[in-house]
Amino acid sequence: MSTKPKLYYFDGRGKMESIRWLLAAAGVEFEEEFLETRDQYEKLLQGGSLLFQQVPLVEMDGMKMVQTRAILSYIAAKYNLYGKDLKERALIDMYVGGTDDLMGFILMFPFLSAEDKEKQRALIVQKATGRYFPVYEKVLKDHGQDFLVGNSFSWADVHLLEAILMVEEKKSDVLSGFPQLQAFKARISSIPAIKKFLEPGSQRKPVPDDKYVETVRRVLRMYYDVKAN
Amino acid sequence: MSGKPRLIYLNGRGRMESIRWLLAAAGVEFEEVYLETKEHFEKLIKDGSLLFQQVPLVEIDGMKMVQTRAIMSYIAGKYNLYGKDLKERALIDMYVEGISDLMQMILMFPFSPPDAKEKNLESIKERATNRYFPVFEKVLKQHGQDFLVGNKFSWADVQLMEAILAVEEKVPDVLSGFPQLQVFKTKMSNMPTIKKFLQPGSPRKPPPDAHYVETVLKIFKI
Numbered sequence: 001m002s003t004k005p006k007l008y009y010f011d012g013r014g015k016m017e018s019i020r021w022l023l024a025a026a027g028v029e030f031e032e033e034f035l036e037t038r039d040q041y042e043k044l045l046q047g048g049s050l051l052f053q054q055v056p057l058v059e060m061d062g063m064k065m066v067q068t069r070a071i072l073s074y075i076a077a078k079y080n081l082y083g084k085d086l087k088e089r090a091l092i093d094m095y096v097g098g099t100d101d102l103m104g105f106i107l108m109f110p111f112l113s114a115e116d117k118e119k120q121r122a123l124i125v126q127k128a129t130g131r132y133f134p135v136y137e138k139v140l141k142d143h144g145q146d147f148l149v150g151n152s153f154s155w156a157d158v159h160l161l162e163a164i165l166m167v168e169e170k171k172s173d174v175l176s177g178f179p180q181l182q183a184f185k186a187r188i189s190s191i192p193a194i195k196k197f198l199e200p201g202s203q204r205k206p207v208p209d210d211k212y213v214e215t216v217r218r219v220l221r222m223y224y225d226v227k228a229n
Numbered sequence: 230m231s232g233k234p235r236l237i238y239l240n241g242r243g244r245m246e247s248i249r250w251l252l253a254a255a256g257v258e259f260e261e262v263y264l265e266t267k268e269h270f271e272k273l274i275k276d277g278s279l280l281f282q283q284v285p286l287v288e289i290d291g292m293k294m295v296q297t298r299a300i301m302s303y304i305a306g307k308y309n310l311y312g313k314d315l316k317e318r319a320l321i322d323m324y325v326e327g328i329s330d331l332m333q334m335i336l337m338f339p340f341s342p343p344d345a346k347e348k349n350l351e352s353i354k355e356r357a358t359n360r361y362f363p364v365f366e367k368v369l370k371q372h373g374q375d376f377l378v379g380n381k382f383s384w385a386d387v388q389l390m391e392a393i394l395a396v397e398e399k400v401p402d403v404l405s406g407f408p409q410l411q412v413f414k415t416k417m418s419n420m421p422t423i424k425k426f427l428q429p430g431s432p433r434k435p436p437p438d439a440h441y442v443e444t445v446l447k448i449f450k451i
Contacts, residue, residue, distance in 0.1 A: 051323060051327065051364055052327045052330070052360055052361065052364065053360055061316070063316065063319060065319060065323065066323060066327075067322065067323045067326035067327060068326075069298065069322065069326050070319055070322030070323040070325075070326050073302075073318070073319070073322055074315060074318070074319045074322070077315055077318070078315060086303060086306050086307060087290070087292065089302070089303070089306065090292060090294060090299055090302070090303040093296065093298065093299030093302050093303070094280060094294065094295060094296045094299040096299075097281075097295075097296030097297075097298060097299050098280070098281050098296065101281070131281055131282055132281065135280055135281060
């Protein structure tokens with residue numbers, strides 16, 4: 001029996017992608033089982049594996065973990081990516097809360113109509129450049145350190161890099177007003193575990209396409225009529 | 230200068246209510262500043278108090294904390310309501326996150342358009358009775374203990390108690406199929422700090438009314 005964490009999700013980003021990022025950043029190898037049919041999902045449901053009838057599901061350390069935030073917090077703490085004390089953890093939680101809200105605007109993007117996508121793209125860029133990126137730019141500028149919290153690599157750094165790359169996929173020059181973030185992006189990308197994750201052939205998933213949307217809708221029988229924020 | 234945490238929010242439940250519950254359950258006294266005008270909110274933003282230009286804001290231990298979950302995790306950690314180890318914390322996190330999804334539906338309900346209210350109410354009832362309450366009914370039945378995790382009072386118990394009462398306000402007989410949760414509710418109600426919070430005159434806020442909705446829309450210019 002493998003002791004590697006096992007991830008159950010669609011073969012695509014969705015809510016599981018942040019978990020893939022964090023495990024990879026921690027240098028933890030993991031297995032994946034991709035949901036492709038309604039039957040697979042119903043089997044998981046009937047087997048009692050999904051506490052709230054939802055994925056992501058991550059089997060690790062004898063637990064069937066659900067709820068993305070719970071899973072991420074557990075991984076961060078286990079692999080020492082959660083700061084050295086309660087106050088550093090509080091800062092990391094605040095920063096991750098922000099990048100999570102930002103990525104939330106992108107999460108539902110593939111499910112929108114073509115017209116709504118254009119509106120949403122503009123909203124994503126506006127939120128990124130007006131609300132979120134300035135915060136992290138200032139944090140890095142004020143302390144002049146390589147990492148967001150406690151001069152030590154943490155979950156907050158991984159999550160921010162993931163968010164930066166996702167927003168860049170929507171507008172490639174979005175970092176043009178943010179020199180600190182440009183340097184941060186280069187620095188974090190060159191950390192060996194992250195560099196490996198960014199290379200072709202890793203478990204990082206591509207930008208969601210129509211096939212991904214169709215699979216999610218078919219398996220979950222949901223998200224047929226998603227409106228923009 | 231008071232050492233008490235200071236909560237900055239509207240004079241109503243919203244996202245701050247779970248924080249009030251948790252502080253109260255931990256026996257921590259706190260102060261509140263109520264946002265009543267757009268100008269007050271804009272001043273807070275201009276002052277740099279709101280990291281992401283949003284409330285809740287909780288000033289605690291020299292920090293200006295935002296992001297509801299971050300605030301609650303900090304309070305839970307500080308006041309020993311977060312389990313005894315990583316695995317208990319994971320369970321508490323899972324339970325709290327699930328309940329939070331249910332609470333989100335209740336949070337948004339007052340803002341539903343009139344023609345969607347009945348449907349949304351049905352959704353709340355359906356989710357509570359088919360997805361969330363059965364989980365906690367089963368957890369309590371299986372271990373037979375008073376508290377959800379580790380035989381000890383935790384954040385998960387507080388959050389579940391808040392959710393039960395919030396759903397009951399909308400669906401009064403919602404616990405009729407859940408005997409364990411009925412017992413749980415009674416036990417929680419009798420815990421001294423919670424009992425105090427449930428009495429009139431406590432910082433607990435009433436269900437959102439039209440005035441609250443109007444204030445939210447005015448201040449946040451939605």
